[in-house]
Amino acid sequence: MPELPEVEVVRRGLVAHVAGRTVATVSVHSDRAVRRHPGGAADFRAVVPGHRVEDVRRRGKYLWFAMDSGDAVLAHLGMSGQFRLNGSGPDGARGPDHVHLRVRWSFTDGGPDLDFVDQRTFGGLQFVPGGADLPDPVRHIARDPLDPGYDQEAVVAAVRRRRTEIKRALLDQTVVSGIGNIYADEALWLARLHYARRTEALTRPDVRRVLVAATEVMTAALAAGGTSFDSLYVNVNGESGYFERSLHAYGRQDEPCDRCGTPIRRDAFMNRSSFYCPRCQRRPRS
């Protein structure tokens, strides 16, 4: 599950349902899901049980289980990863295994299992010794706009130091984290900036405007439970968010711009789609 609001929805669900519980057993149904764990599947299965989850933390699109030992289990959902509780109904009965079940944790309290489900297998888990505070593999990720330590003016400066297009900078997780393809397009629409505007030519107010827009749109999306177009993006109880109805640009090709009525356009950019209003967001002349 992709961008910051959706990952934060998952994090909150994990805090509510997993914090305070001790892992009993781990089963790995696909080695690829733990490919980033240095010791491989066998080591992952062996090292995680016995730890109690103290907290679940997040930076950008990464989240991690902070264990009582000071270690961490780091997770990234990739394009299609989900955490799902299995056995949380009134009778505690487990459902059939999901087709894309990759990793399962059981707990010493005998309560619901935690399943990591991932269709496209870009996501995964790894154990990071001593990583409870900030796992090493997350060190290169910039703070996200919802982080108390987020410094917007520092990000403004970092963006203007780049020599690239504004959308590339927004998607660069070492500049500012948490923004993905949906919220980049939404923020650019709100700020009336074309995705290909050169970062070095933007004014500080331009960059500030798009960063404020990104913060606001992600905050609103979080309040709505995230954005989801289908069952691929759900919370730990399998429920979808409903922010899709609030999108102005993303996925709205040929539909009228909510500001000026001009049909929204879709361009291929960075091996993906960019949606924008050709009138409100003028293409820079190159």
Add this chain to the structure above:
DNA sequence: CACGGAACCTGCCCGC
């Protein structure tokens, strides 16, 4: 070192 594109996967939807 910074930048830009390809690669990594599975599944669905469309047109032929």
Add this chain to the structure above:
DNA sequence: TGCGGGCAGGTTCCGT
């Protein structure tokens, strides 16, 4: 009905 191409919310890695 079947097949090929395009597309999907992300990140890493490699060449320039």
